[in-house]
Amino acid sequence: MELIQQLVNGISLGSIYALIALGYTMVYGIVRLINFAHGDVFMVGSFVGFYAVTMLGVGFFPALLLAMASCAVLGMIIERIAYKPLRNAARIAVLITAIGVSLLIEYVTIYLRGAQPEAYPSTLLPDRNLKLFGVVISSQSLFILGTSLVLMILLQFIVHRTKIGKAMRAVSHDAEAARLMGINVDNTISATFAIGSALAGAAGVIFGIYYTKIEPLMGILPGLKAFVAAVLGGIGIIPGAMVGGLLLGVIESLVSGLGYSLWRDGVAFVILILILIFRPAGLFGKNVREKV
């Protein structure tokens, strides 16, 4: 029973990682960039949700939508200002810019509102515990799982059934050829950043409800772990990010359940290094040889 309890916790946590990982994997798939600032977009989403609830007094879903919308705008602004001028620059320059953007968002947030943590209102979602064969499932974790699932299905729909999704897949496959076929590559990249950042914003609100405590530097660790999840599933592959996120959440919960909760954060990075050494393309990826 203990094991199943940990599985349930792990799936709730994993769905948050999966939502953030989707943004990483989409951006990486389309511009081959590790968007270090993604974890901070997640943090901004969490704060937007918090202020929407406490100041505007709205409910869960309006707060979620507001956070997603503002994160989408933020993601597009970051892309336009910081990443677009570097589209043909050396990879190292882009990666360092991403680190710079990440630090900038964190410390501007601290500058604006201070570094003190904030407590998420706990009355946002109905809190009832559901007992199922001795396993306690809170209604909150069901809500979290449900929201994540809906968002992921929506994303699958966008990517596979709509015109912009088709453009995204084309640009990710070959940006030059896509341009020749009349696809507006810049707009497609903007849309990718917008969708990825909106998912991160949603994850931020959900994270706030799940952990109740938010602070300006909270994006760093979940951001890195979500990246690990994206790599685990195979970066650039959307179902890979979902599976990777869920897997990572479950592994972390199991490690905590075994009594090594202090080592939990370390396990994610050990998994990262192991997967990079033994299967760099991830669980779902194919190996591609570099051509001279």
Next chain:
Amino acid sequence: MATWKRTRGFWVSVILAFAFFAVVEWLIASGTLNVFYVNTLFFMAINVMLAASLHLIIGITGQFSIGHAGFFAVGAYASAVMTMKLQLPFAVGVLTAGIAAMLAGLVIGVPSLRLKGDYLAIATLGFGEIVRIALLNIDYVGGASGMTVTHMTTWPWVFACLFVTILVIANFTNSTHGRACISIREDEIAADAMGINTTYYKVAAFAIGSFFAGIAGALYAHHFYIIQPSNFGFLKSFDILIFVVLGGLGSLSGAVVAAVLLTIVSTFLQNYPETRMIIYSIVLILVMLYRPTGLMGTKELSSLFKWRKAAQGGMNHGGKNTVA
């Protein structure tokens, strides 16, 4: 005579370095420099060592490593354990710090054989975090509350370590091995095709770079009185990375100058940590947008004085501008 001409620059720098040492020693002994300035000077030297050692890995070999604080931490804790727990002399502590960090460098150098660019960056970042989390969970070294360390770092120690670091890294860069490393940075596949043992040189760069980061850690630990895992998070790694990147990826003197200047800037902004980080990040973004090779590119400070010779068709080692 020909040898003297070739090595003249080197001996002049050595003599200048020792003159600098003597002047500072005299200023400290006579009490002209107060504790605040001595502190700043020591931090400057430690940061220069860190920047120089990371420069060897990123700037020369093109291996994008952003977990340098991990090696720094290994060195700091290894030396602290030697001197505080085992009561061994400081010299043993410093040496152990270097060797322990070098072993860590070998451990992370081996995965680097299979990883490139972004993936290596994220793996080294993960390594740095693993070191921090491990230190946090080992009770022998005090866990989150850290270890208290007695003050043993003195100016002769700092100078000697700094001198050896710069000497080794500068001479390594100009040796056959350094050329091989630079060729790996420019194009790994081409270097491999030319018969360079890329595996060997990448691991060697990691080992040497982490050795000196470990020694810097030993000096830091014995200067700071207390070391905690939170001092070695990846913000520290980013700090070191910023020295190397701003100075110019591939320029040792650039990294040194950036480390010195930024240490001064951050000392003055110590009371405004948020502002400091905002300025840092904006500068980082602007430099990457408008000058992606860093302020100095791959040029060295000394080549600024050699422009006449270069114009006459002499050796110009500032031609290349690509990294990774």
